[in-house]
Amino acid sequence: MGKRAFKARFAAALMDCVASIGGMGTLYERIKPLAAFAGEVVAETLWPTRCAVCDVLGKVLCDQCVASLPYLDWWRACRRCGAAYGYVQCASCNPVALGLVGRTELPFEACTSATMFSPRTGKIVRVFKDQGERRLASTMAMMMQRAMPPDWAFDVIVHVPATKAAYRRRGFDHAELIARSLSDRTGIMLVDGLARPRTHDQRKLTGAQRVANLAGSFDAHPDACCGRRILLVDDVYTTGATLCAATDALLAAGAREVRCLTFARV
Numbered sequence: 034m035g036k037r038a039f040k041a042r043f044a045a046a047l048m049d050c051v052a053s054i055g056g057m058g059t060l061y062e063r064i065k066p067l068a069a070f071a072g073e074v075v076a077e078t079l080w081p082t083r084c085a086v087c088d089v090l091g092k093v094l095c096d097q098c099v100a101s102l103p104y105l106d107w108w109r110a111c112r113r114c115g116a117a118y119g120y121v122q123c124a125s126c127n128p129v130a131l132g133l134v135g136r137t138e139l140p141f142e143a144c145t146s147a148t149m150f151s152p153r154t155g156k157i158v159r160v161f162k163d164q165g166e167r168r169l170a171s172t173m174a175m176m177m178q179r180a181m182p183p184d185w186a187f188d189v190i191v192h193v194p195a196t197k198a199a200y201r202r203r204g205f206d207h208a209e210l211i212a213r214s215l216s217d218r219t220g221i222m223l224v225d226g227l228a229r230p231r232t233h234d235q236r237k238l239t240g241a242q243r244v245a246n247l248a249g250s251f252d253a254h255p256d257a258c259c260g261r262r263i264l265l266v267d268d269v270y271t272t273g274a275t276l277c278a279a280t281d282a283l284l285a286a287g288a289r290e291v292r293c294l295t296f297a298r299v
């Protein structure tokens with residue numbers, strides 16, 4: 034286990050320890066914030082915060098790295114699927130490309146991403162998801178909010194839920210953390226719109242295998258979606274198969290329209 038992952042586990046374990054004396058009532062309520070603060074101080078002293086990309090001390094993502102990430106230029110991107118240079122002619126969502134994944138049209142109204150997937154943005158995603166640096170969620174959400182076209186309007190935010198295996202492995206739902214932070218920033222309500230009862234891990238599958246693995250793998254909750262304009266949030270757009278399957282479920286549950294937003298775009 035790396036230092037970052039250990040630090041996150043240490044803080045969580047300390048809070049669990051304090052919670053275990055919950056039976057002590059008022060005293061527990063009084064010492065809880067103090068214990069949390071003390072835990073943070075100890076963890077920060079032993080394993081100081083470092084930039085996820087360049088490892089410099091100080092912030093989870095230093096100012097220099099924030100300034101030099103490969104941001105996706107919306108003016109050059111495909112208005113429909115968000116491919117980085119697809120404004121004039123998109124190679125990702127034309128009829129031939131969609132035919133390969135068994136579709137004639139994309140189910141979502143539009144998609145955009147904050148950055149292009151690169152060694153640096155990939156490292157941010159890895160440190161966030163696999164090394165448990167949850168504080169990156171708010172930095173990623175800040176970049177995603179900036180990337181959102183100004184004419185996009187929504188009623189609710191929905192996140193693409195992690196598979197059960199991924200949730201067990203990490204102990205948190207990465208897209209939910211980003212979506213929660215986006216909800217705090219925009220004031221748009223986050224709703225629990227999707228469930229993922231039976232998907233296998235996507236990471237080692239090819240494009241066609243991903244589509245087959247995902248078919249019918251999401252359940253949407255009609256109470257949360259019906260008649261609403263939805264902002265669907267995920268961390269990375271890889272082949273688009275996950276966002277398409279999630280959008281299918283939301284539309285089937287009565288959503289009025291779905292637009293997708295991710296941190297990085299492959």
Ligand SMILES: [Zn+2]
Binds near residue numbers: 086087096099
């Ligand atoms: Zn840095």
Ligand SMILES: [Zn+2]
Binds near residue numbers: 112114116123126127
């Ligand atoms: Zn496109």
